[in-house]
Amino acid sequence: MGLDLTVNCLGLPFQNPVLVASGTFGYGDEYYEVMPFSELGGLVTKTITAARREGNPPPRIVETDSGMLNSIGLANVGLRAFLEEKLPWIAAHAGQARVVVNVAGFSVEEFIEVGTAVGGAKGVDALEVNLGCPNVRAGYIHFGADELSVRQVVAGILKNVRLPLIAKLSPNVTDIGALAEAAVDAGADGLSLINTLPGMKIDPLKRRPVISMGFGGLSGPAIRPVGVACVYKVYQQMQRMEAPVPIVGIGGIASGRDALEYILAGASLVQVGTANFLHPRAAANVLQEIAAFCESEGVAKITDLVGLAHER
Amino acid sequence: MKPVFKWVRVLQISGLAERTYILRFEEPESAAVIQPGQFCMISPLPGSSNVFLPRPFSYYRVISRSVIEILFRTFGRATRWMANLAPGDEIGVFGPLGNTFNLAPGPGNAILVGGGIGIPPIVMLAERLSALGRLKRLDLVYGESTASRVIYLAPVLPASVRCHLTTEDGSAGQRGLVTAAVESILKECRDPLAVYTCGPKSMMGALSRILDPEQVTLFETSCEENMACGMGICQGCVIPVRTGGDSVRYLRCCAEGPVFNGFEVQWA
Ligand SMILES: Cc1cc2nc3c(=O)[nH]c(=O)nc-3n(C[C@H](O)[C@H](O)[C@H](O)COP(=O)(O)OP(=O)(O)OC[C@H]3O[C@@H](n4cnc5c(N)ncnc54)[C@H](O)[C@@H]3O)c2cc1C
Ligand SMILES: Cc1cc2nc3c(=O)[nH]c(=O)nc-3n(C[C@H](O)[C@H](O)[C@H](O)COP(=O)(O)O)c2cc1C
Numbered sequence: 001m002g003l004d005l006t007v008n009c010l011g012l013p014f015q016n017p018v019l020v021a022s023g024t025f026g027y028g029d030e031y032y033e034v035m036p037f038s039e040l041g042g043l044v045t046k047t048i049t050a051a052r053r054e055g056n057p058p059p060r061i062v063e064t065d066s067g068m069l070n071s072i073g074l075a076n077v078g079l080r081a082f083l084e085e086k087l088p089w090i091a092a093h094a095g096q097a098r099v100v101v102n103v104a105g106f107s108v109e110e111f112i113e114v115g116t117a118v119g120g121a122k123g124v125d126a127l128e129v130n131l132g133c134p135n136v137r138a139g140y141i142h143f144g145a146d147e148l149s150v151r152q153v154v155a156g157i158l159k160n161v162r163l164p165l166i167a168k169l170s171p172n173v174t175d176i177g178a179l180a181e182a183a184v185d186a187g188a189d190g191l192s193l194i195n196t197l198p199g200m201k202i203d204p205l206k207r208r209p210v211i212s213m214g215f216g217g218l219s220g221p222a223i224r225p226v227g228v229a230c231v232y233k234v235y236q237q238m239q240r241m242e243a244p245v246p247i248v249g250i251g252g253i254a255s256g257r258d259a260l261e262y263i264l265a266g267a268s269l270v271q272v273g274t275a276n277f278l279h280p281r282a283a284a285n286v287l288q289e290i291a292a293f294c295e296s297e298g299v300a301k302i303t304d305l306v307g308l309a310h311e312r
Numbered sequence: 313m314k315p316v317f318k319w320v321r322v323l324q325i326s327g328l329a330e331r332t333y334i335l336r337f338e339e340p341e342s343a344a345v346i347q348p349g350q351f352c353m354i355s356p357l358p359g360s361s362n363v364f365l366p367r368p369f370s371y372y373r374v375i376s377r378s379v380i381e382i383l384f385r386t387f388g389r390a391t392r393w394m395a396n397l398a399p400g401d402e403i404g405v406f407g408p409l410g411n412t413f414n415l416a417p418g419p420g421n422a423i424l425v426g427g428g429i430g431i432p433p434i435v436m437l438a439e440r441l442s443a444l445g446r447l448k449r450l451d452l453v454y455g456e457s458t459a460s461r462v463i464y465l466a467p468v469l470p471a472s473v474r475c476h477l478t479t480e481d482g483s484a485g486q487r488g489l490v491t492a493a494v495e496s497i498l499k500e501c502r503d504p505l506a507v508y509t510c511g512p513k514s515m516m517g518a519l520s521r522i523l524d525p526e527q528v529t530l531f532e533t534s535c536e537e538n539m540a541c542g543m544g545i546c547q548g549c550v551i552p553v554r555t556g557g558d559s560v561r562y563l564r565c566c567a568e569g570p571v572f573n574g575f576e577v578q579w580a
């Protein structure tokens with residue numbers, strides 16, 4: 001018997017558990033020649049908002065120890081151009097990979113507008129809702145920071161959409177477990193953990209933050225222990241709920257072992273983000289290393305490892 | 313050619329001037345197609361350095377069918393790691409990336425301006441323009457802060473290139489900034505003109521203010537911004553550019569650039 005890397009979750013078949021994270025793989029086309037996402041479990045596209053966004057002034061990114069800061073400002077082509085110009089290409093090139101479209105808004109209404117439009121389009125397998133987006137009407141606090149906003153966004157989109165909805169949470173909160181529960185309560189079919197952590201780098205010579213907006217989102221191996229802990233905690237929380245939902249582990253995954261940490265903590269799927277910038281085939285390498293680990297450890301099914309790190 | 317990621321071995325690394333080195337490696341696929349202005353992303357083997365993100369470097373010279381040279385100066389973590397490489401060490405090279413300088417500036421003259429470590433793509437461009445042989449006159453202005461940083465370019469530049477060296481402290485060549493040298497060339501020639509430049513933002517911005525768009529029919533600047541992916545994905549490397557009218561758009565230095573119309577870039 002060969003190794004079984006398939007995962008059935010969110011009501012969808014995934015050919016393997018490795019996806020690429022939103023904002024780190026564009027719309028799938030740029031890297032396609034080097035890294036066709038059709039080899040992977042799925043592609044999560046860059047966050048789409050209702051209108052096209054030019055994004056923040058430069059500098060937008062900088063290296064940090066074992067990671068990077070970014071403040072792109074959700075630059076994206078906008079809903080209409082995405083549906084007309086990007087999505088058809090993605091759908092035609094996906095093969096067996098799942099197409100997950102990441103959506104956001106600066107108000108609950110915008111979230112619902114974008115989520116509904118994308119949810120009704122052909123070629124989309126699931127929605128990932130970026131709750132790390134700032135809420136303009138609530139003093140720019142991100143939607144994922146309070147239970148009411150999480151409920152409004154998730155339930156609002158699901159009223160109009162039949163596709164599986166994954167709520168992507170930011171770790172920048174007091175109790176990620178409570179927010180995860182709120183999302184699931186409102187109907188979310190899955191949870192993506194984690195988005196970036198807030199960070200800052202200051203240039204002592206210029207006496208100013210390096211990133212133009214001051215703060216940036218920290219990603220890369222530096223945040224992996226935070227992500228693994230969030231997944232572990234939320235997985236525990238799920239076990240106490242009546243209808244637990246699957247978790248997608250994200251944050252600093254650059255190798256098979258990194259991915260296995262998340263899977264053992266309770267993730268059914270994982271996403272590779274910043275590591276794509278270091279090597280365009282990073283996600284394929286992660287997948288290959290997971291397979292090699294399973295083979296050398298005598299694991300027959302990848303799903304057998306999900307949540308094994310918890311005491312039994 | 314689509315960019316390729318390769319682990320390659322360092323053939324040679326040597327010091328050329330203060331904090332300035334040449335790195336030589338073999339990569340036949342790229343060597344055959346590289347155009348002036350293009351760049352590659354260089355990265356360490358995982359675990360061999362604390363450098364995290366790959367870094368962009370212009371191609372400096374292609375010295376045979378397969379051997380490529382990068383010219384770099386040390387500033388921080390990545391360039392210091394590179395300066396300590398030894399022949400045989402492995403590095404990641406992802407390229408060729410970015411657009412290229414316009415190689416058909418039309419008849420007339422061209423002035424190439426390299427400021428400090430902006431000189432590498434300017435040298436490759438000088439070689440190429442001179443080989444194409446369509447220009448009446450080709451001037452290259454090279455500016456450094458001081459003599460100890462000056463790279464001796466005579467052996468690599470074609471004989472037809474008129475080279476002008478400036479240093480800010482006057483310790484080599486003409487004393488002052490490149491802009492003064494460019495202004496005196498401008499006075500000598502009245503023909504339509506192409507100006508190409510790569511260097512510090514302040515220098516390229518100053519040039520954009522002294523050049524007259526009536527006389528300078530082509531003004532190309534190779535720009536710089538922090539990068540991560542190097543191929544248009546992360547949107548991290550944008551340059552503010554005024555395209556048509558006054559509206560500013562953020563164009564990706566790695567994808568729409570690094571070469572932009574210097575009259576359109578918003579320099580300050
Ligand atoms: C398209 C492109 C082509 C490039 N080509 C070359 C090239 O051919 N040769 C080369 O040496 N460099 C080139 N660079 C610049 C090079 O990528 C940076 O110097 C390098 O990334 C610095 O990394 P670091 O970790 O050593 O320094 P960092 O830790 O990133 O920087 C340390 C400090 O030095 C400053 N600094 C960094 N680079 C420069 C610079 N070039 N000029 C002035 N101050 C700087 C930073 O602002 C910071 O304060 C190019 C950049 C781009 C975008
Ligand atoms: C440059 C960059 C852009 C990103 N853009 C988005 C985005 O548009 N939407 C989103 O939900 N997450 C975005 N992220 C977050 C990633 O999807 C991921 O959650 C985070 O980077 C942690 O994973 P990593 O450490 O593997 O990168 C972005 C991350 C980076 C580095």
Ligand code: FES
Nearest residue numbers: 540542546547566
């Ligand atoms: S470096 Fe990623 S878009 Fe330019």
